Amino acid sequence: MGREEGFQLIEQIRGKARELLEGKQISCFIGYEQGTRGRARPAFIYDPQEVERLIWDGRCTHNLTVYLHQFKAPVKRGEPPPRVGILVKPCDARSLNILLHEKQIDRARVYVIGLTCEGLAADGQLLERCQRCSERVPVVYDLLLGEKPTMIGQEDYADVTEIERMSPAQRLAFWAREFDRCIRCYACRQACPACYCFECVAEQLDPPWMSIAIDLPQKQFFHVMRAYHLAGRCAGCNACEEACPMGIPLSLLNRKIAREVEALFGYRAGQDAITPPPLATFKKEEDVPL
Amino acid sequence: MQVVTKEHLLVWLDELAGRFTLIAPKRVEEKLLYKPVRHSSEIALDFGRTDLSAKEFFLPSTEAILTIKREKGKISVEEPPLEGERVLFGLHPCDAQALRVLDALFVQEEPVDPYYAERRRKTTLVGLACREMGEQCFCTSLGLAPNEAKDVDLMLTEVAEGYAVQVITDKGKTLVGAMALQEIEGIPPEPIVHQKKVPILEVGEWPERFEHPFWARLSDRCLSCRLCTYVCPTCRCFDVRDAELSDKEIERLRAWDSCMAEGYRRIAGGHNPRPSKMERLRNRFYCKFCYYPQDFGPIACVGCGRCIVQCPVNVDATEVLERLAAL
Numbered sequence: 218m219g220r221e222e223g224f225q226l227i228e229q230i231r232g233k234a235r236e237l238l239e240g241k242q243i244s245c246f247i248g249y250e251q252g253t254r255g256r257a258r259p260a261f262i263y264d265p266q267e268v269e270r271l272i273w274d275g276r277c278t279h280n281l282t283v284y285l286h287q288f289k290a291p292v293k294r295g296e297p298p299p300r301v302g303i304l305v306k307p308c309d310a311r312s313l314n315i316l317l318h319e320k321q322i323d324r325a326r327v328y329v330i331g332l333t334c335e336g337l338a339a340d341g342q343l344l345e346r347c348q349r350c351s352e353r354v355p356v357v358y359d360l361l362l363g364e365k366p367t368m369i370g371q372e373d374y375a376d377v378t379e380i381e382r383m384s385p386a387q388r389l390a391f392w393a394r395e396f397d398r399c400i401r402c403y404a405c406r407q408a409c410p411a412c413y414c415f416e417c418v419a420e421q422l423d424p425p426w427m428s429i430a431i432d433l434p435q436k437q438f439f440h441v442m443r444a445y446h447l448a449g450r451c452a453g454c455n456a457c458e459e460a461c462p463m464g465i466p467l468s469l470l471n472r473k474i475a476r477e478v479e480a481l482f483g484y485r486a487g488q489d490a491i492t493p494p495p496l497a498t499f500k501k502e503e504d505v506p507l
Numbered sequence: 508m509q510v511v512t513k514e515h516l517l518v519w520l521d522e523l524a525g526r527f528t529l530i531a532p533k534r535v536e537e538k539l540l541y542k543p544v545r546h547s548s549e550i551a552l553d554f555g556r557t558d559l560s561a562k563e564f565f566l567p568s569t570e571a572i573l574t575i576k577r578e579k580g581k582i583s584v585e586e587p588p589l590e591g592e593r594v595l596f597g598l599h600p601c602d603a604q605a606l607r608v609l610d611a612l613f614v615q616e617e618p619v620d621p622y623y624a625e626r627r628r629k630t631t632l633v634g635l636a637c638r639e640m641g642e643q644c645f646c647t648s649l650g651l652a653p654n655e656a657k658d659v660d661l662m663l664t665e666v667a668e669g670y671a672v673q674v675i676t677d678k679g680k681t682l683v684g685a686m687a688l689q690e691i692e693g694i695p696p697e698p699i700v701h702q703k704k705v706p707i708l709e710v711g712e713w714p715e716r717f718e719h720p721f722w723a724r725l726s727d728r729c730l731s732c733r734l735c736t737y738v739c740p741t742c743r744c745f746d747v748r749d750a751e752l753s754d755k756e757i758e759r760l761r762a763w764d765s766c767m768a769e770g771y772r773r774i775a776g777g778h779n780p781r782p783s784k785m786e787r788l789r790n791r792f793y794c795k796f797c798y799y800p801q802d803f804g805p806i807a808c809v810g811c812g813r814c815i816v817q818c819p820v821n822v823d824a825t826e827v828l829e830r831l832a833a834l
Contacts, residue, residue, distance in 0.1 A: 254821075259728040402736075404819055407730035428750050
């Protein structure tokens, strides 16, 4: 994306957000703004006068669909929930489909600006997660912006394969070392659009499935459980890994399972909002190799 | 000034590691953490800010405080023993001040927290002045300096010849006995300090800002995770729960808890006085800059900048403080 195209694109995003807000079609537009210390961050625009705050560049990594959960409830009792506008990249769009399929949000209550994407680059360097991503055009949108992608992406699981090649003992040692750094801050869970349980097993009081201890067994249990709960539901946006303060390679787990699900069922999480996710479906005659 | 060469410092650290549990900054994968070390070669001497603070050595993220056992009809209650004498090496002035902040509640206020107090008593603190302030640091706005020689037992400052050594307490004096010191003319250099000061409101200026819509807009992007409170050197909330290990044994655990968690403030019957992330994020700032100084004295922030570095959605404490001052 050249400087000129980038400038045009942000003007298009601001223009659409302004139009939607002025026309009272939405009450809030969720996009990105300039943060402090050279960072980009999620922005919530309620006033059409403030659309100039919106930005779009290679630092806009956050999966904004996680914020749709906070607009599910009506502002006033008896009213419908507010309608919001949101900016999605191709990876985020798959998350959106997951939420639509799981009936977390009403499609009519979200105006989606989809952006084509050939990967995010901060400081000229394509992000690691973007190097292994094949998504180029969002799978759901009301308005598609951005240039037609020219590069075809290819999913790259080389890092997952590397872990698979380890012996079970080596793998156990690898994950014990990684999870040992976990502090149970739940940033991974909170940054994940698909982790929206009203009460997480990790914090449930009655019954108390999990001890409050911040020790290795609890850390391992939590991460393995979360990975399994995301089986066939993880869009691979990498928000969990990017939120982790301790640099734990969480996406390795999620992508391992995503690859298995795709190999077994030919299903990619969030590919559309209609196909039932295989792990949330029951067929009387299953033909699945176990 | 009294100076120890780097070589002799390492010899001294190795000697300490033989006598005490030596805790020092260590690189673990790509993170920098305080860890018990056996040998000086494990220590990262050249460091800015550790990713986690040293609070876990005084308020562990998890500790068993009681075990109750039933054997042959007899019930016994035991308190697991605490750690022995320890030396904590490489504490920056902000993290040393953070322990003073925790002391105000755990030691200076009745009832004294026996676990915290005992660990504090049995630990000698060796401070290390910062060479310069990190980009996200704002300790100077909280009345500290990056080379402040207080709140520790022994203070080290890097100089051309090695490290300048200042003895602050008797504990420090005892510890420095085994160090090969030499007298050199001059004073330790001042570290590089940011000029930018962050405005800190007086305690009395906080209540009028409580209902301001600023908090709702700020918390829109908050993920309501516990990250900021767990990386914070002064956040000190904990939970205590009994866990059944078997039908013959119960363990009473205390572990870190966070006011940013949805269930933190939930009470019997299900009512939650801080139901949304707006109330929770606002509380974190009020706790640090209003409630804690009001109740215990010091401001519960030392400007270490960890929450600023780590927050996934750029909730930046210095920006918040600036915006609040301008309201």
